[in-house]
Amino acid sequence: MISSLCNRIFEEAILDYHVNDNIDQPINNTYPLQTLEHLLYLKCWIDTAQWHMEDVVRNPDIDPVEGLQWKRRIDKSNQERTDVVEYIDSYFLEEFKDSTPLPDARVNTESPAWVVDRLSILALKIFHMQEETQRTGASDEHVQATTLKLNILLSQRTDLSQSLDELVTDIKSGHKYMKVYKQMKMYNDPTLNPVLYNAK
Known part of the structure; x- marks a missing residue:
């Protein structure tokens, strides 16, 4: 099942990240390029590094200039x-390109x-909450x-894993279909963020 693969990777x-626990350490993604496994590992590595960046920036004593840099x-x-999420969706679109939606198929x-x-x-919440239970x-x-919180998170993972597996099965069987909306982020786009385009 897809959820088992995701949770394992x-x-x-x-x-792997917490061997050195350094935001700037290089990633060692040994999975072949163009594979789902490679994308899953990359996705979680980015999330893990960002998790620790968020910890740093919440230091109440951080220098404001340093805080802005973070x-x-x-x-x-x-x-x-977000880019990697879209790559993963592209993988799924290719995977299910031959699946024909049924007349009553629904979008998720x-x-x-x-x-x-x-x-x-x-997975990150579970890892760090587990650490807190042993601090x-x-x-x-x-x-x-x-x-108590850890047990709730573990239950959430069970439910979410089942939901993912059911969604993938439903898309494959035609009971649901994929409809992907490309990201519409505006704050990074110099043509859409007024602060950026007015600065010119």
Whole structure:
């Protein structure tokens, strides 16, 4: 099932990242280019690095100039993340190009790749919440609270994984069809962001 592949590769990417736990470390994506596995690993690596950028920028004592630099870096990372989601959707579009929608086929609220995106973020939440349940010096109350949250996240992953598998099965069988809307982000586009085009 597609969700099993996603969850396995996401866990691999997160563990690989945390060997050195350095935002600037180079990615070591050993999966062949043009494969879904390569895209999944890349997607989760970007998410993991960005997770830690978000931690840094939330330091209340951060220098404002440094904080702005991190904000711009996060924006760049978020654009890369969105690009990879679209590449994953392109993979699925090619995968299901021969599937014929049934007359009563319905479109889903989100494409398969955006469900994959949510699974990747969920994998990060699970990893870091697990860390919190084992944090040295944490109070019993903290451990109990984070254990409860961890169990909820694990349940969410089970449900979301099942939903992804069902969506892919429904698209393949023609009960649902893919309709992908390319990103319409405006803030990075110098022709659409008024601050950017008025600066000229």
